[in-house]
Amino acid sequence: MGDSLLELLELADHATPANPLTLNQAHESMRVHRACSIDHCRRKALAFNTLIAAGRIVPDSSRHR
Structure with missing residues (x-):
């Protein structure tokens, strides 16, 4: 794992x-x-909206957040 402490925080x-x-x-x-x-x-x-915009998540319209 190459993440710095600042990145993890x-x-x-x-x-x-x-x-x-x-x-x-x-x-x-x-x-x-x-x-x-x-x-x-x-x-x-x-993050959720970023992944929707990229087509990585397709929200299920029958479920609530």
Whole structure:
């Protein structure tokens, strides 16, 4: 694992990141914040929307977040 401590702390933060997420960062954010709701965790919401825009996630319209 080549992540620096600062990168790991940033990944754990629930706030909106200062920069757009890469696809890898979005996937990792979804994994780390899997217990979070996208209504309350800005990082997960950004990751979710990033993955939707990239066609990596297709939301299920019958499920709630």
